[in-house]
Amino acid sequence: MQIIQTVVVKQILTKNSKQQLFNTYQSKRLQLQKECDQLQFELKRLEKTKSFSPGALKKHFEKEIQMRKEKIKLVEFQIEQLHILPLGSELNEKEVQALVEVKVGDSWDERLGQLTIIIKDGIVEEIR
Template sequence: MQLIQTVVVKQILTESSKQQLFDQYQAHKQQLQKECDQLHFELKRLERTKTFSPQTLKKHFEKEIQMRKEKIKLIEFQIEQLHILPLGSELKEKEVQALIEVKIGDVWSTSGTQPTIVIKDGIIEDIR
């Protein structure tokens, strides 16, 4: 019988992976800033049409802009933390699903240890 099990994928922080993560954070931050600018532009455009109530329109757009600003703050915090982390640190990258085979007579492990795959610069370094 086959079962689906969650496997954690961790990344060892190297100079190149640190730079790659920094670039990803910066790109995401820039995208969110562009979205904020676009929302401001759309708000001004829709205010001129006078087809919507100005209060509800502004409230809706401000809510969307605020959500993006919160995400930008989170990304800035992640960038700060990235600079603090020493090389060689293990970062949880994601979780994937794996099929495992079980049969009668196998030992059922309830120790709670989750299988982990450790990668370094895109290459699998260890499977625990």
């Protein structure tokens, strides 16, 4: 019988992966900043049309802008943490599902122990 089990994928931090993560965080931060700017532009444009209630309109846009600013703060925190981490650190990247074969007589605890896949520079280094 086969069952589905969650497997943690971890990435070993190398110089290349650190740079890639930094670039990813930077582009995410830039995208969020562009979205904030676009929302502020749209707010001003819609305020001039006077076809919407100014209070409700402003409240809605401010909420959206604030959500993005919070995400920017999170990305900036991730960038700070990335600079602190030493090379060789293991970072949780994601979780995937795997099929595991279970037979009569198997040790249940061993079969369902947490599986982990270790990746270094995009190559599977180890399966624990």
